[in-house]
Amino acid sequence: MQASGWEERARDLGLLWLRVSAGLLLLWVHGLPKLLDYSAELQRIEDPFHLGASLTLMLAIFAEVLCPLLIVAGVLVRLACLPILAVLLVALLLVHPQWSLAEGQFAWLLLILFSSILIAGPGSLALNHRFTGALRYV
Template identity: 85%
Template structure:
């Protein structure tokens, strides 16, 4: 195998690792607790846009459960990054503007991970690559 073939495989493996680890981490740490403890979470969730606690929590669950699952699978990856990035920016800039970089480091790191995925795309080891046409560039 020549060097460029190795580089392409390494890039695709790196993107796969980034997608799977970032997606599962967000799902495990934030998404599943919200989904599994809905009644507790709905009482504690911040509602910065006054949409109501239920709708705000449903939107957070969408961004932290469904979107990471799509990213892990490699389906509509770039599109699935957008709700996550919006949620992270709202949390860091609107809901918790008083947080120092130290206090918000987890959120900022997730922002870096999902922005990187948005920019780089899913790589060739994604279900997107198995479909032609419309999913290919999502």
């Protein structure tokens, strides 16, 4: 069954809204505070894989600053979701396993948002759409 022009446009606007709102939310609440207060975050970041606080924080900044910016822009969207999902799963399963659903609700909601973006893709209102070949679908 072929979607009408309006249905396709509405779907693409919905995917744009999902990408931009989820990306900016993660960037604003988690990414920018880590980036702007690096030294304080270095003292309090959990290091579940014993990589060292500095490397762990840099990986978190990559996932919470660079990846959301790529998602908002619509560049390598599906690929950019993977580090975010990894950080969220590590936080929920390894760093904070004692959290109740209520305590971890923000992380669970972010997990739902970014896994939805991973599954659905960026839509045609993304820079990815201008790429050719395999890059268009990443």
